[in-house]
Amino acid sequence: MLPEPIHLKLELEDETVVGVTPIIGYIYRGIEKAGELNPFRNNVFLVERICGICSFTHALCYCEAVEKLMQVEVPPRARFIRLCWSELSRIHSHLLWLGLFADAMGFESLFMQCWRAREIILDISEMTAGHRIIQSTSIIGGIRRDIDKEMAKEVEHKLSDFKELMDNTVSPTVYNDPTIKRRTVGKGMLSKEQANLLGAVGPILRGSGVPLDIRQTGYAAYKETGFEPIVESDGDCYARTIVRLREIYQSRELILKALSLMPEGDISVTVRGNPPEGEMIHRAEQPRGEVVYYIKGNGTRNLDRLRVRTPTFANIPPLLTMLPGCELADVPVITLSIDPCIACTER
C-alpha cells in the first residue's frame, strides 16, 4: 500500500529473496535545480513539497538554514509554534506509517484505527495552520499564523481525545498482539554496529540501540522544552515499531509542554535583503530521521545551490543489508520498517 513507486528488482528462490536491486528515479522532479531558479523566499513552498508527509520539517530546516545564513533572530514564540507543528507532523507521519505497516502485514482493521486517530491530528493541523497536511506556515523570519489561547485550549482538548483513542485501540494491539510479533520480531535485523557503519538515521538507528536524535541539538525550541531520545535495543522491525509508537506519545507531551511554556510576543520578524555570499548547513530531525540542508548564497535573490540530504536516502543501504535472505512475504514489512519516503529520496 506504499503510495509511492519504488521498484525493487527482487531475485527470488522459491520465496526467499536472494538479490535486491533498488531502482529509483520514478519521482525525480529536479527540485534542487528549481530551488536555484526560484527566489529564495518561494523555495519555502517548494521544499515543503519535497515530501507531503514531513513537509513542515523541510520548511523548518530550510528556513532555519537561511535565517542562520542571514543571521536573523527568530522570535521565541515562533520557535515554540514551529516545534508544535513539527511534532504534529511527526505524530501524523508515524501514525500514517503504523497504519501502512499494519496493512503490509494484512492487518486491515489496525490500519483503519491508526488512520482514524490520525484524523484528529489532521484536524488540529487544519485548525491551526489552514491545511490538513501541507502547513505552509513557516517563512523566513518566523511563522505566518499564531496559535492563540483559545486555539491552544482546543488543541489540548483534541490531544487528550487522541491519547484516549490511542490508549484504547492502537497501543495495546501493537504492544501485545502475538501475530504482529510473529511477523516483526527478529525480522530485518540490524545490529548497533551495522547501523552505525551504514549510516542509518532516525528510528532505524534508535531501534538498533543508538541514542541519537537531532532534536538533541536543540533547534527550534527543543532546548527549552528539553528532549530525551527514545531508544530500543533489539534492532528488528518490532523495535522500530515500538520506537515510533513511543515517539507518538513523546511528541504529544512535547506539544503540550511547548504550548504551556510558550512566551508571548511576535511571531515573525521582517527579513529584508538577500542571503549574503556564503554557505550554511543545518540539520533537523524528520519523522524518518535526520535531514540536512546545505545552502549557498551569492547575494542575489536566487540561491547558488540548494542541497538536501534526506533520511530515507541514508536508510536505503541498511535496508539492502536487511532484505537478502528474508521471505518474500516479509519484503513489504521490512521495506516499510525503514518508513521509506521516496519523494524525499529522489526530490
Next chain:
Amino acid sequence: MSILTKSRIKSPWLLHYDCGGCNGCDIEVLAALTPIYDIERFGIVNIGNPKHADVLLVTGPVNHRNKRVLRNLYEQMPEPKLVIAVGTCACTGGIFYNCPNTLGGIDKIIPVDVYIPGCAVRPEAIIDAVVIALGKLKEYKG
C-alpha cells in the same frame, strides 16, 4: 438507466498511481478510504491492479521516467475507464512548473476526465471528483 450502467456507477474500482507527487495527495487518497471518509460507501475499492480497475487516479506532475509507466498502466485498463488527475501538479505541474524533469500535467500523456485542483487535495474533493467522473459513465456506449 440500464442495470449495467447502474452497476458501473455503483462499483468504480480505483487504481492509484503516483507519478512524481509529493505524497500529499497520495496520502489523502488513502485517507479517503479510512473510517472518517470511507469511500467504500460508494462501492469504491482501491484495487492496485490496472487490469481490475475502472478509474485511474494519478497524482504528481509526470516525469520523463514514469510517463512510459503511466501510459502502460492506462493501456492495461479495460474499457470503460476513467482518469482523474488528483492535485494541482497532476493538473498543470503546479509548483513544479520549472523543475527540469517534469512534464507538467498528466494530460500531456493520457486523456483526463476530471481534474481536481488543490495542494494537497482534500478527501472530500476526491469524492466530488469521482461523482463527476461517474456522471460521464452514464453516456458510455459500447
Next chain:
Amino acid sequence: MPWMLPTIWKNLFSRPVTRRYPFKDIREPFSGYRGKLHFDMEKCNLCSACAQLCPSNAIVVDKEAKTLKYNPFACIYCATCVEACPRKAITMDTHYSPPATVKSEETCRP
C-alpha cells in the same frame, strides 16, 4: 489477537465515525482553511505583486491588456498572494476549489 477484539466489538455496535459527505454529518471547514481564491477587481490596480510572488506561476498579470489571469488548477493555495496584496484585493474562501472536467482559467478585468 485478542487485543484488537474490544475495539472491533465496540465499533461493530456503535455508530460509524464516518462523515457522510456529501449527504450529511459534514464537518464545516475551520475558519482558517486556505481554500478558493477570490479577486476583488475593484480594489486591484494590476500592481502584479501577487504574480511576482506566486510560487507556482498561477497568476499572470498582463498590464497591456489590463487583465489578471488566475489558474486555479495551477494554484497551490499557499496564500502568499493574499498576504502580498497591498490593497487587500485577494481573499480566501474556506471552501476548496471544486473539481472540473476541463481546466479553465479565470480572467479578471478591473
Next chain:
Amino acid sequence: MSTGWLVGSVVIAVIVAPLIGGLLRGIDRKLTAHMQGRIGPPIIQNFYDLIKLFGKKPMVAGKPQLVFAWGYLFLIITAVVFFALRQDLLVVLFILGFAGVCLVLGALSVKSPYSQLGGHRELLQMLAYEPILLLAVIPIALKTGGFPITNIFEYGQPLLPNLWLTFIALVIVLDIVMKKSPFDISSSEHAHQEIVRGVLTEYSGPYLAIIELAHWYELVLLLAILGLFWIVGSLWWLSILTPLAIWFILLITDNICTRLTWSWMVKFAWGVGISLIALNILVVNLGWM
C-alpha cells in the same frame, strides 16, 4: 427421494447458491467496515461489482487462462450439483480439488511474477487444506456407514456431538478457502500488497467475474458441508445457524490478526488440522464416541 424432488433441489442449488454467496460477501464487507468504524458498501455491492465486471471489455493474457477460468466455474457448479444430488462426499471434494487445480493452472499460465507467485501460494494453500478436507470425510463415513451424503440424512441423529474435533478442523479449512487473515496469503482482499492479488492479477473484466462467481459457489458449498453436522434431528435449524456463526467468527478473526506466512500455514494446518481429525478417527474407531 423422487426424481422431481432431486431435479428441483439441483435447480435451487445452482440458482440460489450464488445469490447466498454474493449476499454473504456483501454482508462480510459491511460487517468488516462496521468493525473498523466505517459504514461500508451496500449489502448488494458484490452484485454490482459482478455485473460491472461482466460488462467490461475483455482483456486477456493468453488463452489457457480463459479455459481454466471456465473450468473452475463449471467444476465448482458440478460439485454443488453433486452435493445437491446427495452423492458421495469424497467425490464432491475431488471435483472441488480439480476446480482448485484449474484456478492454479489459470494463474500459472501467464508469465507474470505476481500471477506465478499467487499460483504457487494457492497451491501451497491446497497442500495445506486438501488433506484435511478429504480426511474430514472419513469420520463422517465411519459414523454414518458410508460416504454418500444420503447416509448422513439417513443416519438419524446429528453428527456434531461426536465429531466436533473434525468440525473444528473444517473451520480451519474454511478460513483458508475464504482467504481470511491469518491465511490470506495467495491474494488479499485489498490488492496492493506484495503480490497484487496473486492468482487474480491477470484476470480482468468478465473472466474475473467468472472466478468471483465461482468463489461464491465455493463459499456456500463449504458452509453447507459445515451445515451437514446438524442436518438431521430436531435441531436441524442449527445446520443453518452454526455455519453462519462460524462464518461470523472467521470475520472477526480476520479483523484481529495479521497475515502470516505460508510455511506457518502449512505447518499449522497439517499439525493442528490433521491431528484433530486423526484423534477423531481414532476415537470413533475405538468406539469411544
Next chain:
Amino acid sequence: MVAILLALAIGFPILTGVICLGIKNHKARAGVVSLTTLVLIVTSILFLRQGSFPYSPPPTWDWVILVLDYVILAYFLFVAIRDFIQRGMSRHNVLAIILTLASGIPLAVFEFSKAGYLPLEAEPTLYIDHLSIVMCLIISIIGSLICVYAIRYMKDHEEHLHVEKTNQPRFFFFMLIFLGAMNGLVFSNNLLWLAFFWEMTTLCCYALIRHDETPIAITNAFRALWMCLIGGVGFTLAIIFAWNSPLHTLSLMTIIESGAVACPVLLLPLALLCLAGFTKSAQVPIQGWLLGAMVAPTPVSALLHSSTMVNAGVYLLLRIAPGFQGTNLSTFVAVYGGTVFLVTSILAISQSEGKRVLAYSTIGNLGLIILCAGINTPLAIACGIMLIIFHAISKGLLFLCAGAIESHIWSRNIEDMEGLAARLPILAGITIAGMLSMLVAPFGVLITKWGAMEAASGIGVWSTLVVILLMAGSGATTVFWTKWAGRLLCHSPLPGPRKPEPIIPLYHGVLILLIACAVVFSILITPIYNGVVAPALAEAGYGVAFTTGHWFLKSPIGIFAAWPIFVVVALALIIPSLRIRTKPEESQAAYMCGENVEMGADEFVAVADERTPLKTGGFYVETALGEKNLNRFVIPIGIVFLIVLFAISVFPLP
C-alpha cells in the same frame, strides 16, 4: 491352441529380439519390431477371449529354465567382476558380486541336494488367470506402443549424441525380450520359473540402463542390479522356505490357497516374496535404482515404469495378497505402502528434473498399490488392479511425452519446459492432459484412489494412520503435478501468427493413442471392472467390490459417477479450449507495474532504463524438502520398516 498363444506371448518376442540383434538395416529392424508388437497385441486380446486356464509344458522346459537361470546369474557375476577389474572397486559392483553369490549358491545347494527330484516341478507350471491376463494386456499393448515409439526416438537419440556405430540392435533385443520375460513372469506358477523370469527382467533392466555406456549409466546400471538382486535373494530364500514348509511345494497357487492364517510357517516365505516385490517396485529404502535408471533413453524409462519391471513387484504383491489376508503382515504392508506414497510424493515436490518427478510419482503410485494389497479387502484389491492399469497408461504416456519434449528441447529440466504450450501446443496439451489424468477426478487413477480411500477407512484402528498417509500424500501429489503443468503453460501473449508444431507421426500417433486410452478406459470403467477385474477378484477368492448401474461404480460405502464428470470436463475445458479465439486487440501483456516493453517480449525496464529479461520459475522448496534433507530420514525409516517386516513374519503376533 493355448500352447501356441503362450509361445507367441513369451517366445515370439524373445525370438524376434534375437533376430533384431542381427539386423543392421534400420527399416528392416523397424519392420520386425512393428510385427512383434502387432503379434503381441493380438495375442493378448486372444488371451482375454480365452479366459483362465492352467498349462504345464513338457518337463524338458523345466531343465531349460534351470540351466538358463544359472546362466543369467553367471552373467551377472561376470559383468560385476569385469567392472571390478576395469573400473576398480566400488560399492555397487562389490554388492552385485556378493548378492549374486548370495542368491545363486543357496539355490544351487538347495536344488542339487534334492538331486533326486530334479527338476523341481509344480503343478501347473503356468497358470493363466484374469490377473495375469490384465498384466499381459498391459505389457503387450503399452509395452508394444513404447517399442514402436522407440523406433523413432532411438534414431533421434543417436543423432543427437552423434553415435558413430549404432547400438540399436542390442537395444531392441533387450526391449523385446523384456516383454517376453514379463509375459512369462505373470503366467508362471512354479516359483522356480517365476524366479527365472524375475532374474531375466533384472538382466534386461540392467542392460538397458547401461545402454549409453557412459560412466554414470554404468554406475546406475550396477546400482539397479544389486538392488534388484536383493529381491533375487528374497526369492531364493522364499523357495527354500516354501519347499521346507509342511506344504512341500513350489506352486504359488497352493501356497496362497493355504494361506498364512492356516499355516503360519508360510508367513516367512510370503514376507520374503513381499521383500522381492518391494525391491522390484523400487520402494523405500531402495528407491535409488529407479531414480538412477533415468539416465537410460526415455523409452526404457517408460517401459520400466509403466508396463514392465516395477509392475512385476506390485503384481506379485497383489498375487500373494490373499495368502497373507488377516495377518499382521497385511496391516504392515498397508502402512508401508502408505508411508512410501507420502514420502515420495513430498520428495517429488523438490525435484526440478522432469523424469525424476515422474520416477517419484511412480514409486508413490506403486506404494499406493501396495497399500491396496495390504488393506486386502475386495474393494482395495479391485482398486489395486485398476490402478495398475490406469497408472501404466498415464505413466507410459507421460514418459513418452517427456521423451518427445526432450527431442525438441534436449533437456529434461522442468524449468526449460517453460512456455511449451505456446511453442508445441499439441505436445504440451497431451502432456498436461496426461498429468491431469494422474491427478484429478473422473480419470481412472483418481477413481482408484477414491476406492482406496474408502477401502482404507474401514480396516479398524490402523485405518487412522493409513488414511492420513493416503490423504496427505494426495495433497502433495497435487502440488508437484500442478506446478509442472503450470510451467508448461507459462508464457506471455504472443502477437502475430505462430510457427506450426512439427508433427512426428510416430510420436504424436502413440501419444494420442495413449491419451485416448486413458480417457476411454476411464469412461468405460464399469465394463472394465465387470470384464476383467471382477473375474480376477473372484479367482483370487475375494468377494464383490463394486456393483455397477447406470455405468456408475457403487461400492458398499460409496458411489462414483465418472461419466457425468467427463461431460462436465468436456463442457468446461475442452469446448472452451477449442471454441475460444482470442482477438489480437484483446491481448494484453502481463502486469509488470507498468514497466513492460512491447507485447510478446519477456522483458521489463529496470536499472538505468535497461531492458531486463523477466524470469519466472517453479517452486521447489529445495532446502526444506530436498532429497539431501529428507533422505536422512527416509532411508532409515525404510530400513526400520524392513526390520519390522521380518520381525512380524518370524514372530507372528496373534
